[in-house]
Amino acid sequence: MAERSKPEEVLEGKSSEAEPVTMGTATLFGLERRTILGTAAIILLTFASYIPALRAGFVWDDTIFTEDRAIAEWSDIWRIWFSPAHVEGEGHYWPILYSTLWIDHKLWGFDPVGYHAVNVLLHLANSLMLWCVATKLRIRGAWLIAAVFAVHPVHAEPVTWVIGRKDLLSAFLSIAAVLSWLRFEETEQRRSYLEALALFTAALLSKSTAATLPVALLILAWYKRGRITVSDWKRTAPFFAVSVALTLADFLFYRSREAIQTDFTIIERIFIASRAIWSYVGKALWPDNLAVIYPHWDVSPANPIGWLFAIAAGGTGVALWRFIHRIGRGPLAGAAFFLVTLTPVVGLIDYGFLSFSFFADRYQYLASFGVIAVVVSAAVHAKDKLPLQLTAVAVVIASSVLVVFGALTWQHASNYQDSETFFTYVVSANPDAISAYTNLSVAYLEQERYEDALEAALSGLDRYDPDNRANADPHASLNNNAGIALASLGRTEQAEQQFRNALRVEPGHEKALENLVKLLEANGRYAEAAVLLQNSGEATADTLSNAGLEQQEQGDHDAAELSYRQALEIEPDHYPSLVNLAGVLKGKGLYDDAAALYRAAMEADPDGFEAPLGMAQLEVDRDDYGSAEEFYQRAHQIDPTQSAALAGLGALRNTRGDYEGALELLERALAITTEDADVYAARGVALFYLGSVDEAIADLERAIALDPVMQQPRDNLEAILQSLDQPSSTTAG
Incomplete structure (x- = not known):
């Protein structure tokens, strides 16, 4: 049996002087064939394992840069570095991470393929650089270490999740810093030392967990030499200083943005x-x-x-x-x-x-x-x-591990295709992941799959454990999503209850409040909506004005007046509130106050039709027919498609005895709409005086049918019928 070579003593941290075994001396671009083949193998393993990643979409926290659009504008690169609060969904100051995402956007917009390709390339680079590190440290099996790292399934999460780039990029810069550090230890060149320090700084600006690298450098010194010297401490001191400074700054920034405390x-x-x-x-x-x-x-x-x-x-x-x-x-x-x-x-x-x-x-x-x-x-x-004849078995085992790991990585990476696939996987792996049910229901809502969204939200609510101190994610969002699904399914009462449950759990839940207000307003319950917003400090002029309209319709004019005045406190030039409040005051006989509001409304919106119309009607009540005609004309010029101004002008012609002129105007109004009671009431008067009594009676009866509470056409019809000595069939009620 051939004599076996003495193994390197890497487990003892000693540098062996033996030359590494090679596959030959052939080189390409200065690289040994072994290195070339090893690199090619790692590239092949990496891309084969991560093919599903290239088909993945944006999921979960990727919305930090896709929906908040923190990287969409050219000017965002400045804000990423000098106005970090601009990245709304991110609590940390990691400008290098978001700078790379900004570059991605400038290259391929929001097409996820490019982002995922960059992540896979970063992971590949990290695997190859770790091969270099292991080789420089003379760790046995350096290539296999890098290959296992390349295909290991636990790495699928940061590689396949776009925002996971923070881990990849921080690792990339940290490994590069270690390589520069090792080169510095070999050559004592100041340039290599500064490169290592600069790369470490960049790693911290990608993700602050890189702060532990200075300790890792001391571990490296101990591993190589069996001790940590004063020189080692001195050399790493600047690294510790940078680590403490940047980590503390990031920590303080994070605390100013995120209130997290267990x-x-x-x-x-x-x-x-x-x-x-x-x-x-x-x-x-x-x-x-x-x-x-x-x-x-x-x-x-x-x-x-x-x-x-x-x-x-x-x-x-x-x-x-x-x-x-x-x-x-x-x-x-x-x-x-x-x-x-x-x-x-x-x-x-x-x-x-x-x-x-x-x-x-x-x-x-x-x-x-x-x-x-x-x-x-x-x-x-x-x-x-092992005996030499068993070496092949060891190679088969190692190859099998790489294949199995690669297959598991492929399988895990396939779970990131889209939000539905991702969160379905999350809840299948951990049925108690409450936040995943929240996001899964959102994914279904975006697809308008309301039954599925409701099921996901209710499943999360069933599993919510209020006694879990670590679970800081309240179930208000689940209630809110269930409410949206129920409202979309037409189950409004249940939807309202879910929205109210969300606000009970989390009184400041903005979306639940917004959705409940929309639901109430859609059902004409403006006053309730206004009270909700007022109690939450979120009342708007529009909501209060709508509440005022509802109160007017219910006959509560004092409450309506209060709502309009509250709206004007929020927005003094709020046109609808100015007009509606003027109408309430006009109804109370406060003509001067009403006129002032109408004029304010016309100043706030010169193109508004309702203010000059209301002013014209007010002038009629004050018997100032000349001013009334002026304002009716103004209203008609602003919006010729409205019949109300023509009806008012026709009524004024009746008052002056110009029945032909009145009839002409009222006919024009009827060409616009046949559903305006005022037009029929005024035309009935004109027709009566022009001798068309039967037509006049028909118009007055039509006016009463359109607006049963109008008193003037009833009085006119009663007078006509009495003059003809005919009983009225419409006077009752």
Whole structure:
């Protein structure tokens, strides 16, 4: 049997002087054939695994840049950097992330294919750069580590979800910073050091969880040399300074925009963190049953499982340290990197997603390199101890892992095709994910699938647990979505109850309030709508004016007057309120006050028809027929398609005895509409005096039929019939 070569001592963190095994000396563009083939293989594996990502759409938080349109304008690039509040849905200051999305928009608008392609390319670049890092650190199985990283299913979430680019981009810049750092350690060139510091700064401006990189650099120093020297601390000091400054600035900005605070105790947070760490390890080793939102677990100190996870976490660290002389520094360094990189997102501090789940696959995107490197290196080390005839078996196993991981990644990436597919997957993986039911019902509402939307919303309401302290997502949105679906299905009473339930749970829920107001107004309940808005401090001039109209129709003129005056307090030039209030005051005989309001309305809207018409009618009541005719003419000039002004002018002609002129005007009015009682009432008078008595009677009866409460045509008809000595059939009632 041929003598086996001595394996590299990578698990001990020692740099071997042995040359790496190559496939030959042939080169292309200065690259060995082994490197070229390895790169090609990783490219093939990556794109084969992520074909579904290229067919995916925008889902969930992608609305931050698609609906809020934070990247749509050319000028948005300035606001992204210097007016971060412009990105309305984002609580952090991550300008480099949104700058890349802005560039995407300028290249392909809101076509999701381009955005997803960039994400896949970033992931590919990260995989290749990690190969470089592992090679420089002489970690055994460097290519296999990169290949596993490229196809690992836990990475499907940040790669396939467009807004997950923050994890990809932050990792890309962090890995590039490490490569520059390693080059600096090799050459001592100041340029490489500054490149590393600049790249790290950029990583923080992509996602602030990159803040742990300076600690990772110290872990790297310990891994390579077995100690951390004063020089190491001095060299990393600027990195720590930048990390603290930018992370603190982002934290303060985040706190100014997001009011997130849970009431977990220190013990509970330790339980959350320890189990989260093991959950991440479990998904890295066995990526089955992946979910976007994992269920919360019991963190009560009375739960013994929490203590077991915490003890296991501490015990593992102690064991890795105690056996360092046997297994080398590699496992402890990998575990330390994994733990340190995850520290910002294991629940020790509050962050937004904590209310949804205690861990998420995307958070271990870069951290997983530590676990993958340790496991693969150990596997390669074990393979080297096998007889040569079993080496092929090891290759088959490694290839099978890559194929299975790639297939699982394909499957997981397929869940991001659209909102319906995505949120259906989320609730199937975690039936208690309340926010997913909310978003699923929205997806159905957008497709006008109201029955499905109602079912999704009610399912979420059935599963809502009010005792879950971590669940900061109240069910008001579910009530609101159920209300929309019910209203669209014509079940208005149930819809109203759902909207009211939403406001009971969350009194400031803007959409539920808006939808309830719309529902009430659609059913003519303007006064109720106005009260709701007033109580919430959201009353508008339009709503109050509509309430006034409803109160007028109900005969409550005092309440109507109050509503109109409240509307004018909000908007002094509100045309409908000026006109309607003038009408109320005119009805009360307050002609001067009414006239002042009509004139104010004509100033507010010179093209408004109702104000000069109302003013003309007021002047008739004051017997100023000349002014009345002037205002009727003005109203008719503004809108010749309205019959009311012609009816008024015709009535004035009757008053002056010009019945022929009146008849001509009234005929023109009837050409516009045959449903105006005033026109028939006035024409009946003109026809009577012109000797067409039967026609006059017919017009007056028509006027009464159109408007039974009009008294003038009744009086005129009674007078005509009495003059003819005929009984009236219309005087009763």
